[in-house]
Every structure is written in structure tokens, then in C-alpha cells.
Amino acid sequence: RSFPNQSSLTQRELHFDRELAKHRITAWSVCIFTSYSSFPPQNHHASCTLLYKKPFVESFEETPLLVAVLTYMGYGILTIFGYLRDFLRDWKFEKCHLAREREEQKDFVPLYQDFENFYTRNLYMRIRDNWNRPICSVPGAKMDLVERVTPDYNWTFEHTGNVLKDVINMGSYNYLGFAENTGTCADAASECTVKYGVGVSSTRQEIGNLDKHEELEKLVAGFLGVESSMAFGMGFATNSMNIPALTGKGCLILSDELNHASLVLGARLSGSTIRVFKHNNMQSLEKLLRDAIVHGQPRTHRPWKKILILVEGIYSMEGSIVRLPEVIALKKKYEAYLYLDEAHSIGALGPRGRGVVDYFGLDPSDVDIMMGTFTKSFGAAGGYIGGKKELIDYLRLHSHSAIHATSMSPPITQQIITSMKCIMGEDGTTLGQERLCQLSENTTYFRRRLHEMGFIIYGNNDSPVVPLMLYMPAKIGSVSRFMLKRNIGTVVVGFPATPIIESRARFCVSAAHTREMLDKALNAISEVGDLLQLKYSRKNRHGSEGTDCFSFLESHQD
């Protein structure tokens, strides 16, 4: 649990590093590791210092022991109370609000096992008001929420008819602020609606291949710097319906342990063998790669047909950025294929907004399959896959989505086209570039301030996804409610989306946030943090280890 220990490198690794150094002589990097919580210490290759062109600072401060113990105790108490209340409900002392099976079907095999819903019934239900809050405006930097009240402790909600106006939105994935109802994007989408209508009512292969789709695909290919691309109607389905077209039986998928559900589903549907490596841990990945090639398939020991590595650009719950330069080096060394899911990173990272490849200054052709979504930075919906022409041609024939799913709605397509052109500067303005700068500035500011306040925040310094650790289950509900009282909408997440003790609040920084809004949000967070004792960080804050690192890096950047 300390800094990378370079002396432990083996001869072989050093050899490997030297080889890499030949390729990237000018590259340099500083890797700074603070301590880790659930993340095992990574003994880093010396190579990482050569592969990165700029500082790669990622921190996952260790969970304080006392906090961990208290968190487990909290869950213990909740569980005991859960059992008690289940008991009371069984004996009709407490009114049970659960929907019941029909009388006619009482003798069927129960649709749910009782224990399956224990967590939902007894834990989630208590704080259910913090999710699915209905909104009634653009999900921009500020939003309007529909006010809800519950007469029965969150079992049902009633709308009061009031609207909570101008709530600062720290929850939506509106990285570049393209969630707008005015401006060029909205105008273009309106025009498109008038001309095309909203539906398509057919699939791409049958008769739903509109000129708009072809236009979009050309643009996406240009944006990503790849030969060809294909767009799909849903981001989730882009993963789950295309991975099965790429690998099958006899293939191996190496997947990061924190990959999104859609990647996991796609991998599972493909019928390939799946092995999981530790989050962003290159040694774990390399070990799996070596073992896979050396030992082949289990039992038969036949060599694997192909190996596909699945990683994400930005991990949405951790705020970490994939160690792409190292992944690419490994992929090249072991001749594996790389599937990069840029759901959160496209548009949000890189000097030109082209995602994590752009961020590290790498060559897009080194990534075999570039996948991403249009939901977040582009303020639309859907997903894409980009890559070599052969890949896309193959997908056009074999993608489940192209053959069995309705194609993308025309106004949605138009929104993507217009916003992407804006980012690329093809609209003749610098508005897109300004948004990119604003986002990066906001991210740095927001993260720095939270760090200074003494919160434990996870992830990479450049990631606009900012998880703030809460740990205790009772704080999940109270943080979200207290923040809403201060007119700030935040996302809170707990188990099962995170490890059981690592409940967190998550902020998504947007280019649309003004400094004033961020300050307001930060003040509220600080206030709530004091109130709920959330400032767990034990690292010095001012003129501290952390800040020292920053200044040290800044001097290097000059």
C-alpha cells in the first residue's frame, strides 16, 4: 500500500520496458499513487513513466478503519431491523404495502423468493425518494424537479403539483452542456422532426437506413479518426448486441472487474469464456494474457481463437481513467484485440474532445473497436462502433442491432450531427472548443476544492465524474435530501452498484456549470459534509502531500 516499487521488477519486465522505450523516447510521465482502499497496490512497470505524455494522477484513498467498522455495524443494525419488520408484517402488526400475487395464482411457484427482495423491502425502500426524481425541464446545468411527497414512508409517491425551480444539476451526464432546448442543436433537431417525423418503423437492413444515418456514420468516423463507423439506437444495446457478433465459442474475453452491465451482458451473450482482471490493474491483465496464451483453452488446451480485452474510457462509478497506453502496449505484445467503451469519455476527455485516445495522444488505429455513446456529451441517445472498414462491414451484416432493431430516430440523429460538428469546429465557430476548455477547467476546479475541503474523492484528476465517499448507508439518504434542500440535485449510489461499504455521492461536472453554480454547490457540499461528518480524508489539505504533488506536476508541465 505504498508507492510503486520499481526495484521489484524482474529482468524480463525491464527488457520489455526498454523495448517500449525505443518506441516512445519522448514520452514521459509521473505516476503518483496515494494509498488504496479496495484497490490492491499496483507495482507499476517502469514503462508507465515512458508511456504517458502527461501526469496521470489517480487516487483511491484507503477507507479509514473506524469508518469501515461503523459502516458494517450500520448494515448490521439495518438487517436486524429488517428481520424484525418482516416479522411484524408477517403477523400483521405492520401494514404491508407490497403488491400481492393474484388470488388465482397463489398456488403457482412464487415469482420471487422472499429473501431476494429483503434488501429492496427493508433498506432501499427507506431511502427510495432519492432516486427516480421526476424532472420537468431540460436536464441542463439547472433543472426543475417535480415535488413529491409520500404518505407511507416511500411506498407510494404523490405529486403535490409544485415545482422545485432551478435546482443545480450535478447528476446528469451533460458533460459538454448540449442538453439544451434552444440554440443550433435544438433548431436543427426541430427542423429534422418537421421533415422526417420521429420514428423509422424498420431496421437498418430492411428499409430503415436513412440518409441521415449514413451522414452521421461518416461524421463519426471522421471525428474518431477511424476508417468507418456504425451507429445504433441505444448505447446499452451497442455493447450487448455487437460483442456477440465479434467473439464466440473458443474465444477469450478479458474484462475489467468494474465494466458496465452492458459489456458484461454482451460478453455473456457471446458464449466466449470470460475472465476478469482487477480494476485498471495492468499486472493482473498481463498475467491473464500470459496464462491464456501459454495454457490455451481449459481442458482441451487448444489455443484460443482470439482474445478480446474489454475496457472503459472513464469508469462511471470510480471516476478513473483507463491506463490506455499500457493496455495498448500489452495488447500489441500479446496480439489481443481491444474493445474500448467510451460511454463517458467521448466528448468529455482530450484536448479535442475525441475521448481517451485523444487524451493520451494515441493513435486511434491502435484500438480495434472504438465504442461510445451519444447519450452523454452529445445530449442525444444511442451508441456507435468505429474501427477498420472490414470490422464495420462485418458488423453491417452481423450486428444483431442492424438486423433486428429499429434504427435511430431522425431528430436524435440530427442532434448528434449538429453537436458533433460543433465540437469539431465544423460549424465555423469556436463554441465547441470553448465548451471543452470550460469542462476541463470546471473539473480541475471542482476536484481541487473538494480535495481541499477534506473529502475522500475517487478517481483521476482529469475525470469529470467525481465520486465522493459516504461509506455509511444512513448517509446515502441524508446527503441527497440535505443537498436537495439546498437546491442541488445529486446522485447517490450504494450497494449493489458499489462494494457494500463504499457508498458514495457522485457529481458530474458539466461545461454548462458556471463558476457561481459550482461555488454554490461546493458550499452546500461542505456544509452537508460538516453536518454529517463526511470529511474523512486524513491527508493534509493545505500545503499538503496532495497539493505538493500538484505543484510539482505543474512545474513539470511548464
Place this chain on the structure above:
Amino acid sequence: FELLFHSRDSVKMAAGQQWVLVEMVQAFYEAPAYHLILEGILILWIIRLLFSKTYKLQERSDLTEKEKEELIEEWQPEPLVPLVSKDHPSLNYDVVTGPPSHRIIVNGKECINFASFNFLGLLDSERVKLKALSSLKKYGVGTCGPRGFYGTFDVHLELEERLAKFMRTEEAIIYSYGFATIASAIPAYSKRGDIVFVDEAACFSIQKGLQASRSFVKYFKHNDMEDLERLLKEQEIEDQKNPRKARVIRRFIVVEGLYINTADICPLPELVKLKYKYKVRIFLEESMSFGVLGEHGRGVTEHFGVNIDDIDLISANMENALASIGGFCCGRSFVIDHQRLSGQGYCFSASLPPMLASAAIEALNIMEEDPGIFRVLQDKCKHMHKALQGTPGLKTVGEPLTPALHLQLENSTGSRTNDLKLLRAIVDYSLDRQIALTLARYLDKEERFLPPPSIRVVVTVEQTQEEMEKAAQCIREAAVKILK
């Protein structure tokens, strides 16, 4: 007394133990040397086993580092994807310029649309467009989040309420993608070890849902209730062997209301009978029948007059009759609400753009205001079905009420590729004569039961009598010319 007894007992036991110990020491002295040596070795062996490093079976190899490097050097992966020849018949999609409405421009030719599933013609409805536009003005385009995290809009709740009301069920839930609806709904309920009875002709999204659920899948012959009952009986016998296990195995029947692959209707009343006889739940996929069958367009339940509460879950997409995007599930709250935390496509995906939800609401308004539209559609379907009868060399597959018929070759050439070429020639011939048709597309290697190649003919309310006659005439001509 008892206490005394106990203490006396323990004294006796202690004495006995002592005696055993003495005996053991004696035996040790008397034992032959080889015996002791052997036992000593055995003890050492056990200690070694206890302390030796555990290893995984897979890693047990005696390869040296060098050999490993060689293996890594030698390994050649297959290419990521096989090469596709440039002139593959389906590689170059037909390009539609402008809207895919009643009049459609395919590959530069203006045609009458007989290919899009725009059954009620709502794609071109000005009302729907206006509603979508006003929604766009209010909410923008995207939702920038999943339903849980500020991605629930008031229009989503309204649409869910309206759908539930329209279908006369307790609750409805919307998904942002039609395909993902049933594919997410099935694995939300059916888990590993559960049993699903499925019709062979079930569409691809059902198949993917089943695969994701990892349940035990039993296919019955298409629309063959005897075959289904045979399977159910088999299961009943199986259950009697192990009643404890049977009490926790959930069972489902998954069928389509109107099959997209075969264009016929499922025998729902019989299915409901079997449901109660064998205590199996029914999931019904109604993408093709929602907004088509029944007096008010409520689908196959209304068509047969089956009580909708007898169906455990109904799913349909909003991409065909409603001419928007997305899908929904409806049924009792007891069933549907579970998906809000367990439906993968619901929880982990960005929600439906509000303008598309608004468009669907307006489409529902139109359907509710003018139920006569379904009558018109059904009459047109019957008319088209009749008009296509007797096309030489082609057989019309599907029931008279279906809006999406299949035309299959009467005599196959024996090769799928050649059959497809012939059918494509008919499609091209029609395209040149202002009739837009399309081939029904499948993933040849992935479908559980690959349907024979066919041309899809879609009927919509916008087509006039003359246009339908013209289309039938055109197909007949093409068939005569191309199939000889």
C-alpha cells in the same frame, strides 16, 4: 444424586484415558522399527501436504520461462472479423432519402411504402410531429441519464400511466429501445434453473432474453398446443420425482401475439387454459399485434376476448404501430414493478428522449379518439391477403389479419443464397415500378430456427385500394417474369 453420578462417571473416564495412554506408550516401545519409520515418513508427508503451496490446476505446468515466451511468440490469433466480400448482397443497404413515410424514396426512386411497419400511418401524422416539437422546445433532445439518476421526466410517467390505462392493466414500464424490452424483461424473472417453454418461431429478441436468463429452455412446435402440453406433462412427471425442487422452479411460457417470423396469431385461449392447468406463467410479446388486433387495438388479448389479467406480462415496442421509439411492458404491479430494479435495459440505460415519449402519447391519443382506424387496417389487411393469393411461384404466408405478410418461394432452388437472389430480383423489379418492398432479414447463423427466405409485404392504413391492387399486380408480374 445425579451430580454424584456424573462425578463418579468422570473419574472412571479419566482413569480409562490414563490406561489408554499407558497402553499407547507400551505399544510404542514394542513396535518393530520399520513400523515406526514408516509412520514417521507418513507424518512427514502429511506435514508437507499441509504446508505445500496451493496451486491452480491450470497453472500446473513445467514450462520454463523461455518455453512460455516461445509459446507466446508462436500464438497467432484469428483475425478479429472474417473478411466480407465487397459484393455481399446485404452489405450495401438500401438508402432512404427523406422520411420513411407512405411515399418513400428508396435508392433515389420514389415509391409507395409497403415495407415499413408504420401500420397506422402515425409516422407522418402532423399532430404527432407538433407534439414532439413542443416537447423538444421544453426538454431538449437527450435525457443525459438513466431513469434512476434524474433521467425520469414527467412525460415518462405520463406515458406509462397512459399505456397502462390503454391496455387496462395496473402498471406499465417503458424502455428506450424496442429490442431491449422483452430481452430485459425475461431475465428479470426467469433465472438459472427456471424453465421456459417457448414457441419455435419466437423472434430474436425473445431468444436473446432467454439466453441472458440462463434458464432451461424448452421449445415447442410453432402454435402446436399438443406439443406444448406434451412438454408440460413431461415436466409434471419430472416434478413428481423431486417435489421439493419443483416448488422453487419457476415456469414460464413465452409466446408472441402475432409472430413476426410467420405472420400468424398465437392460440391464446388454449394457452390460458394450459396456464392454469399446469400453473405456468405467460409472457406475451405483442410488438406486431399492439395497435393492430382487437376492436381498440389492444392486441391479441382483445382479439380473443381473453381477460388481460390472465396474462402475466405483455411486452410490445412503440416502434411499429405507435411509430415512435422504445418499448413497454405492462401487467399487474406485482409483476411489472420488479423490473424497475431488475430490468437491465431499464436500469442501466439512458431513458427515452422526452420528445419520443410525447410522440407516443400523442399517437395513443389518436388511437383512443378514433378506434375505427383498427377496423380500416384490418379490412385492408384482409384485402391485401386476398389480392396476393394465387401469385404464381410465391405463397402468401400469414393470416388474413396480419399487416406484415411473408411471400415465400413455392419451390426453393435448394440454396438459400439463390432463393434470396430470386426474391431480391422481385423486390428490385417492384422498386422500379414505385412499389417499395423489402426482404425479411435474419442472422442466418444465430437464429434458433431460421425461417425460409421471404419478401415482407406491409399493409398500412394509408395505402389506398388502388395502390394495393397495383402492388399485388406488380408482384404478380415480377413473379411471372423472374420465377418463370
